[in-house]
Amino acid sequence: MSSNLDSLSDEALAQKARCGDRAAFEVLCTRHLPIVYNRLRALVPPDAVEDITQEVFIAAMHAVRRFHGRSTFRTWLSAITRHKVADFYRQRSRRPETTPIDDELQQSNGQSWEEHAAVRIALSRLPEHYQEIILLRFAEGMPFQEIADVLGISLEATKSRYRRAIAAIAEELRR
Amino acid sequence: MQEEQAQDQALVTFTDLLLAGQLPEAAERPPMAETIEVLARVLSPQQPPEHLRLRIRRQVLADWGKTTPTLGQRLRELASRPRYRWAWATVAALLIVALAAVVLLPGGGGEMIGTAWGEGTILPLFLLFLTLLGALLVAWWLSHRR
Numbered sequence: 001m002s003s004n005l006d007s008l009s010d011e012a013l014a015q016k017a018r019c020g021d022r023a024a025f026e027v028l029c030t031r032h033l034p035i036v037y038n039r040l041r042a043l044v045p046p047d048a049v050e051d052i053t054q055e056v057f058i059a060a061m062h063a064v065r066r067f068h069g070r071s072t073f074r075t076w077l078s079a080i081t082r083h084k085v086a087d088f089y090r091q092r093s094r095r096p097e098t099t100p101i102d103d104e105l106q107q108s109n110g111q112s113w114e115e116h117a118a119v120r121i122a123l124s125r126l127p128e129h130y131q132e133i134i135l136l137r138f139a140e141g142m143p144f145q146e147i148a149d150v151l152g153i154s155l156e157a158t159k160s161r162y163r164r165a166i167a168a169i170a171e172e173l174r175r
Numbered sequence: 176m177q178e179e180q181a182q183d184q185a186l187v188t189f190t191d192l193l194l195a196g197q198l199p200e201a202a203e204r205p206p207m208a209e210t211i212e213v214l215a216r217v218l219s220p221q222q223p224p225e226h227l228r229l230r231i232r233r234q235v236l237a238d239w240g241k242t243t244p245t246l247g248q249r250l251r252e253l254a255s256r257p258r259y260r261w262a263w264a265t266v267a268a269l270l271i272v273a274l275a276a277v278v279l280l281p282g283g284g285g286e287m288i289g290t291a292w293g294e295g296t297i298l299p300l301f302l303l304f305l306t307l308l309g310a311l312l313v314a315w316w317l318s319h320r321r
Contacts, residue, residue, distance in 0.1 A: 138218035159183035
């Protein structure tokens, strides 16, 4: 049963989940967990990543019957992720730059917390389309041709946007 | 223009090689190479921990029943969508026409010309059948439309 579901597209699985098929939703969770998790690692402090990842999937579960396929499931889930990140900073009255450093020191698993925090702050200051292309290439490991397909723009336009996004984040990191 | 495209390509090539771990030591470094190296270090994808996957699965198992809509909820939700309202209006109109035909036609409709059926209630039943068929077709279309 699960192997049958594994071969279905995200949108077909979402359609089944909408009609009450829990197994279909679980396949979607398994498929998209690495994407959501790695996006959140880039956007929120390390100690909040797991909780917010869980919140994203629970919110998706509650909202899946309102998913009508007007966008891809991936785009829809990205929107939920963005909302959850915004909620996180709003509810805690935090901006990315005011996250306690101690938390990160304990949670960063050896990675330089300064570097991680600097990148997170710089990313949070970028326009959404620049943030998106950086996350797709680095956090999701997506090749440029696939990024172009996901964004619905040409490969040349993708490369050009990428260069501008890198220039923008380089500028933010220098601040 | 061509110069910009060359810059785009240099950055893309550098990124691809770096992320693939195939960057030669003597590779030419484009402008902003350092930024790309920082991003690659900080944002490189990691496998989510297994306990997180299990935690989410447990939560889905616990909460799924609470979110599965009842038939009534589904119908209410379907009926409330603006783009489907005209379809429901069509179903309602079909039902009204059928009921009106049943009530207004004298003697329940009389004979059906050209058929072996001649007596009594054949026409109203036929109209009712058509109505139900129409309603079923509309319902099927609604449930299969993305």
